[in-house]
Amino acid sequence: MEFRCIEECSQCCVEREYYPRKEFGKIGVLILPEEKEKMEQLAKKMELDISILPRIGISQKRDPESIEILAYQMMGIEKNGNTCPFLDIETGKKSPHGGFPCNVYEDRPLACKTYPLIEIDPITLDQKCKFCKEHKTADSNLNSEIESLLKIKNKMSTDAPFVWRYATGVGEEEDKPQIKTGWILEE
Ligand code: SF4
Ligand code: SF4
Numbered sequence: 001m002e003f004r005c006i007e008e009c010s011q012c013c014v015e016r017e018y019y020p021r022k023e024f025g026k027i028g029v030l031i032l033p034e035e036k037e038k039m040e041q042l043a044k045k046m047e048l049d050i051s052i053l054p055r056i057g058i059s060q061k062r063d064p065e066s067i068e069i070l071a072y073q074m075m076g077i078e079k080n081g082n083t084c085p086f087l088d089i090e091t092g093k094k095s096p097h098g099g100f101p102c103n104v105y106e107d108r109p110l111a112c113k114t115y116p117l118i119e120i121d122p123i124t125l126d127q128k129c130k131f132c133k134e135h136k137t138a139d140s141n142l143n144s145e146i147e148s149l150l151k152i153k154n155k156m157s158t159d160a161p162f163v164w165r166y167a168t169g170v171g172e173e174e175d176k177p178q179i180k181t182g183w184i185l186e187e
Helices: 033-045 110-114 130-135 143-156 173-178
Strands: 029-031 052-059 068-074 117-119 162-168 181-185
Touching: 029 033, 029 052, 029 110, 033 052, 033 068, 068 143, 110 143, 117 143
Parallel strands: none
Antiparallel strands: 029 068, 052 068, 052 162, 162 181
């Protein structure tokens, strides 16, 4: 079956999840270091406020001061971390499948071009995606998603001894006591 977005769905541009656990807060859209400036410039041009936090860091020493950032994340605009700043929820325009359009579709981050693919071997789709929930899998027309995921994997591959994940401090009000902020070492 071919992958095709469900009519009027914008879920993946709206809903953000706690990852890998609640204590890390809700994540944003993954942004590679070379994409950061472009997203900031696009936001400036559109007069949008965006927040880009670190996501994954590596170091040679067990010392957060020496972290080199491998990936950033663009946070949602809602207090609870949801809704990408580039999602057009206000003008009433529609994307080709009827959902809210992306204001930077041609320039969207590689991570958006990858979704809903989360693994290549074997092909694994994110079961949180509405299409994937309904159809369980898609076995054709995922070539550009595969290509984008390969690029991300390539950029993120590391043999550094210490890998850190940044806790965003963002989430639902009732979860705040459990959510941390700052670098946490992956054990
Ligand atoms: S959640 Fe899935 S079906 Fe919905 S917009 Fe995103 S990719 Fe398309
Ligand atoms: S950049 Fe565009 S495609 Fe990516 S999450 Fe934001 S609105 Fe969606």
